[in-house]
Amino acid sequence: MRKKGFNMDRASFFIITLPALLLYSFFYIYSVILGFYYSMTDWDGLARSFNFIGLDNFKKLLGNKAFFSSVTITFRYALLMVVFTIVLGVLLAVSLNSVKRFKTFFKSVFFFPAMISSVAIALIWDQVFIRALPALGNMFGVENIASPLGNKQTALYAVLFVNMWQSLAMPTVIFIAGLQSIPDELYESALIDGASMFDQFRFVTLPYLVPTITVNAILTLKSGITSFDYAKALTNGGPARSTMLVGIKIYIDAFGETPKFSIANAESVMLFVVIAVLSIVQISISSRSGVNNT
Amino acid sequence: MSASTNNLQAKSPVLHKRGETLIWHFLRNALLCIGIVLIVMPMWLVLINSFKTLEEASQSFFALPRSVNLDNVHELLNGQNYFHHVGNSLLVTVVSMTVVAIFIPMVSYAIARNMRRRYYKFLYTYIMLGLFIPSQIVLLPIVKQMASLNMMNIWGLILLYITFSLTRGVFLFVNYIRVLPIEIEEAAQIDGCTVVQTYFRIVIHLIKPMISTLVIMDALWFWNDFQLPLFLLNRSRDLWTLPLFQYNFKTEYSFDYPMAFTAYLISLLPMLVVYCFCQKYIISGLTAGAVKS
Amino acid sequence: MKKVFALVLTLCLLVLTASASSAxxxxxxxxxxxxxxxxxxxxxxxxxxxxxxxxxxxxxxxxxxxxxxxxxxxxxxxxxxxxxxxxxxxxxxxxxxxxxxxxxxxxxxxxxxxxxxxxxxxxxxxxxxxxxxxxYMAIFYNLDIFAEAGIEELPKTWDELIAVCDQLVSLGITPFSFGDKDAGRVGHCFQALSQATYPGVVDYVVSVVNGETSIADNAEPFRKIGERMLKLHEYALPDYMGTADTVMWENFATGKAAMCITGSYARGTIMISNPDLNLGAFPIPGDVYDESPLLTxxxxxxxxxxxxxxxxxxxxxxxxxxxxxxxxxxxxxxxxxxxxxxxxxxxxxxxVAPIIEKAATGVVCDWYASKVTTQVTSEIYQVVQGLLLDGDLDAYIDGLDEAIENAAL
Missing domain, CATH: 3.40.190.10 (Periplasmic binding protein-like II)
Structure with a gap:
């Protein structure tokens, strides 16, 4: 009886996983393999036939200045995003956690942006930059406040700001969760030792947040490196390439007016390598700090 | 001193030196206020300008509307098939969501409890591959495949959402289930429960917090996604989901921006309503999963 | 078990219904x-x-x-x-x-x-x-503003255009509305102005694309075109770099500026935004009227x-x-x-008669994209946008060569 049940269980386990395996292989892995394959061809996306050209696309890309400037911009964007997310996220989490009155209200307002689609946010901020900033300037008697999206120096920061406006909510929630896992006794004993508030933050709160910080940092870094929707809707890579993130470049190369589909795929493969390396780093870090992590 | 976590942290600053506490409170409140202004301001502008005529808006962008003018709303609701698009979005989100919520925990349970076996170990690694792959590389091949299967429609989109949500879902659940004590399940099995019975009677209750996390995260994604619908549902306007409808106003009402604002507002409306009623549940639901992962 | 079957069944059903629907x-x-x-x-x-x-x-x-x-x-x-x-x-x-x-x-x-x-x-x-x-690309103008400013003769050459702009400025009117946020719009203006200034300029670009020469080898024409782009922007409404095309048209339609360089594609949209607008158009001038082609x-x-x-x-x-x-x-x-x-x-x-007249003379030219790929044109657009941002003509000349090279990828 028991043995029969056991076999039955094994069968049920297997059957449960089967649709997942099939769907995933058929609709995902197959496409990924095709994508990798296209990166080694000269298919522009239009032609009915194409050739296998090995690693030529990668060689071309490595010698291409436009691609390199995109990579530089992307890394700057992603790193800034990580720094701001960590600093603002921790600050916000600590603040929200210590507020006494209207706590729910504050939390729900700060979490609200996570509910809206990136497209809607980009469209709304685009309008705010164009319409509200000059109007605001007029109100305070400052003439000619220019949209930050129209300036090479500020466009990337403006895009980053809009991106952060939405994406800060999730890391903050994770930080709050991290804060709540800190045992109270530690604060009490710190207090008895006469620690100042900053010391308390520095020696009690921060060390306990380290695992959460690493998780958030890596997640943010990844989303920063692959980011493209905000810049696509706000600036489309301009002005003068100053916001041409790799994500947008891939999109334009793949689906733009003159498609170079295989090149776009080679760019994605390079992105894949970067993300894979980052993820391996993440896994090794989080397994090391796993002691604190649950 | 057996105060709860929240309470104590809320109280502790009071015990510090007065000056220090004051500065901290000042900084904290300033930060929160700036944050609130930044978050509420664009929404507020969208709201007040939706009720204005173009003329009124260009005269005073920040002022309250002179009267609550619902002409814009009327025009959009009557002329633009708004409810049809809401219906499409609802269909996509609810169907994908239901399948994902039932399906992913079960798959993850099977994997988590059989990690020693080669097949499941392989399956887990295989599904985790998705974590490394940037979405851009899949986009064209997948659309090509969907077209050849004649699935360039809402059902095709749903199928893709189910597939694409596997990676993150399985990752979250497997790690969550693995640390659950196995003893209860073993006891149930000794009592004669099959795996399926054990799952529905016991396991499902243990993983409820994680299910709510998954449901919220994925529902937000399905509801707000723009790229996949754009590529899959571009054959006819009838198929559009809400984000496509919304994006359309970028050019169609490029001049009449109060009208565009109205369009953004009514596109946000369903989400706003849900959020108003369930925000507490949404935030705590997300936190439940977040703590563990 | 039942649940599993139900699930598999649902999936099958999904696939079936999906393939059944056709328009x-x-x-x-x-x-x-x-x-x-x-x-x-x-x-x-x-x-x-x-x-x-x-x-x-x-x-x-x-x-x-x-x-x-x-x-x-x-x-x-x-x-x-x-x-x-x-x-x-x-x-x-x-x-x-x-x-x-x-x-x-x-x-x-x-x-x-x-x-x-x-x-x-x-x-x-x-x-x-x-x-x-x-x-066609043209300078669209507000007839009422021109009449108010006492401008009777439409400018036919570059110098006349600048004279008109100066006259408008002296009356406190902003001559131009530009919307340069989108590189594509900058590019359209650049294409029209460059061909009006140097009728054969596309052929030169073609020879650069073919690797026969470079922009830097014969920088004079492009320098002059660049200078003119910058000159026009001196007469523009502020924040042109942050202005989207639709806002540019809107600014023009509502009388904030007297002129707007844009394509005929915008005319209908401008008229919708202000049906009362007294809208006219004339060709973008070069040095000699009879030689400057109309981009159409x-x-x-x-x-x-x-x-x-x-x-x-x-x-x-x-x-x-x-x-x-x-x-x-x-x-x-x-x-x-x-x-x-x-x-x-x-x-x-x-x-719009000045445009139709010009077209009838046969002194017309086509868009760059008829001779070079849109990849080349969009790369060039980015460089011109850069020029408008920093006004650095040397960087722009070098940038053009680099852009054409990048486009060959």
């Missing part, structure tokens, strides 16, 4: 998102349905139409009827790959202005798209997919025949705001 309507994929052309097509189609009640053509306009069309061709899911730009190299590429039905031998082609047919021909001398409307090309053209079914092709041809009848073409052109390519139509607005 009866014939899709017409229309690339222009602006309100005016959308309305124009809709009106003509309503009339078409009265005559052919059994053919149901459905207009489909999506955001990011160019991208979506490329994607659909890449996956061999080509709309049966669509609009495209036959003078562009990307269109010729589509024809070369056999995606587009040849229209040769159809009676309705004889209704089209022969010059436009010539312009839209493929390398093989055949016609693959029905040219519907012409576009085919704006909207209709074509049929080679892989459409016979029924769809037939419906498409009937629609083309219908829309190319002079009365329907007139209706279309009146709403869209661009001059029609169909003989027997009139572009009645006397305020």
């Amino acid at each position: 009866e309507k014939i899709e017409f994929f229309q690339q222009k998102m602006e309100e005016a052309p959308q309305r124009a097509y809709a009106e003509v189609l309503t009339k078409f349905n009265e005559e052919y009640p059994d053919i149901e053509i459905e207009i489909n306009t999506v955001p990011d139409a160019g991208t979506v069309l490329m994607q659909r061709i890449a996956i061999s899911d080509i709309p049966p009827i669509f609009s495209d730009y036959p003078t562009q190299t990307q269109f010729k590429e589509k024809v070369n790959n056999g995606y587009i039905e040849c229209l040769e031998g159809n009676e309705f082609l004889s209704r089209v202005n022969p010059g436009m047919i010539e312009l839209g021909k493929h390398y093989d001398g055949q016609t693959y798209a029905l040219p519907l409307s012409q576009n 090309g085919i704006d909207a053209a209709l074509c049929i997919s080679a892989s459409a079914t016979d029924e769809e092709k037939d419906a498409g041809l009937k629609f083309f025949e219908f829309i190319s009848r002079p009365e329907n073409a007139q209706l279309w052109s009146d709403i869209d705001g661009a001059p029609s390519c169909i003989l027997g139509t009139t572009y009645s607005d006397p305020r």
Whole structure:
């Protein structure tokens, strides 16, 4: 009886996983393999036939200045995003956690942006930059406040700001969760030792947040490196390439007016390598700090 | 001193030196206020300008509307098939969501409890591959495949959402289930429960917090996604989901921006309503999963 | 177990229902998102349905139409009827790959202005798209403001244009509204100005693309064009770099500036935003009026997919025949705001006469994209946008060479 049940269980386990395996292989892995394959061809996306050209696309890309400037911009964007997310996220989490009155209200307002689609946010901020900033300037008697999206120096920061406006909510929630896992006794004993508030933050709160910080940092870094929707809707890579993130470049190369589909795929493969390396780093870090992590 | 976590942290600053506490409170409140202004301001502008005529808006962008003018709303609701698009979005989100919520925990349970076996170990690694792959590389091949299967429609989109949500879902659940004590399940099995019975009677209750996390995260994604619908549902306007409808106003009402604002507002409306009623549940639901992962 | 079966069953059902649904309507994929052309097509189609009640053509306009069309061709899911730009190299590429039905031998082609047919021909001398409307780049101006400022003679040369600008400035009027947020719009202005200044400039770019020479080798023309771009922007409303095209048109339509350099594609949209606007247009001047060509090309053209079914092709041809009848073409052109390519139509607005006169002289030129790939043009646009941002002419000259090199990727 028991043995029969056991076999039955094994069968049920297997059957449960089967649709997942099939769907995933058929609709995902197959496409990924095709994508990798296209990166080694000269298919522009239009032609009915194409050739296998090995690693030529990668060689071309490595010698291409436009691609390199995109990579530089992307890394700057992603790193800034990580720094701001960590600093603002921790600050916000600590603040929200210590507020006494209207706590729910504050939390729900700060979490609200996570509910809206990136497209809607980009469209709304685009309008705010164009319409509200000059109007605001007029109100305070400052003439000619220019949209930050129209300036090479500020466009990337403006895009980053809009991106952060939405994406800060999730890391903050994770930080709050991290804060709540800190045992109270530690604060009490710190207090008895006469620690100042900053010391308390520095020696009690921060060390306990380290695992959460690493998780958030890596997640943010990844989303920063692959980011493209905000810049696509706000600036489309301009002005003068100053916001041409790799994500947008891939999109334009793949689906733009003159498609170079295989090149776009080679760019994605390079992105894949970067993300894979980052993820391996993440896994090794989080397994090391796993002691604190649950 | 057996105060709860929240309470104590809320109280502790009071015990510090007065000056220090004051500065901290000042900084904290300033930060929160700036944050609130930044978050509420664009929404507020969208709201007040939706009720204005173009003329009124260009005269005073920040002022309250002179009267609550619902002409814009009327025009959009009557002329633009708004409810049809809401219906499409609802269909996509609810169907994908239901399948994902039932399906992913079960798959993850099977994997988590059989990690020693080669097949499941392989399956887990295989599904985790998705974590490394940037979405851009899949986009064209997948659309090509969907077209050849004649699935360039809402059902095709749903199928893709189910597939694409596997990676993150399985990752979250497997790690969550693995640390659950196995003893209860073993006891149930000794009592004669099959795996399926054990799952529905016991396991499902243990993983409820994680299910709510998954449901919220994925529902937000399905509801707000723009790229996949754009590529899959571009054959006819009838198929559009809400984000496509919304994006359309970028050019169609490029001049009449109060009208565009109205369009953004009514596109946000369903989400706003849900959020108003369930925000507490949404935030705590997300936190439940977040703590563990 | 039951649940599992139910799940598998649901999935099967999903797949089944998905493959079962198919559309009866014939899709017409229309690339222009602006309100005016959308309305124009809709009106003509309503009339078409009265005559052919059994053919149901459905207009489909999506955001990011160019991208979506490329994607659909890449996956061999080509709309049966669509609009495209036959003078562009990307269109010729589509024809070369056999995606587009040849229209040769159809009676309705004889209704089209022969010059436009010539312009839209493929390398093989055949016609693959029905040219519907012409576009041109022009300086649109506000007649009321010009009258108020006492400007009676429209400027015909660069120096006269600058004199007009100075006169406007002295009266406290801002001469130009620019919208340079989108590199594409900067590029259109640049194309028009560069060809008006140096009529043969595209051929020079072609030789640079072919690697025969470089921009830096003969920097003088491009330097002068760059200087003129910058000069015009000295007369512009502030924050032109942050201004989107629609806001530029809006600023012009509401009288914040006297002139606006843009394409005929904007005319209908400008008129919708301010129907009372007294709008005129004149060619972008070069040094000598008689030598500076008017930038003009085919704006909207209709074509049929080679892989459409016979029924769809037939419906498409009937629609083309219908829309190319002079009365329907007139209706279309009146709403869209661009001059029609169909003989027997009139572009009645006397305020645009300077453009029509110029076009009649035959001193015209085509867009860059008819001779170089859109990749090259869009790379150039980025550099010109950079020039407007920092005003650095040397960096711009170097940038142009680099951009053309990048485009060769």
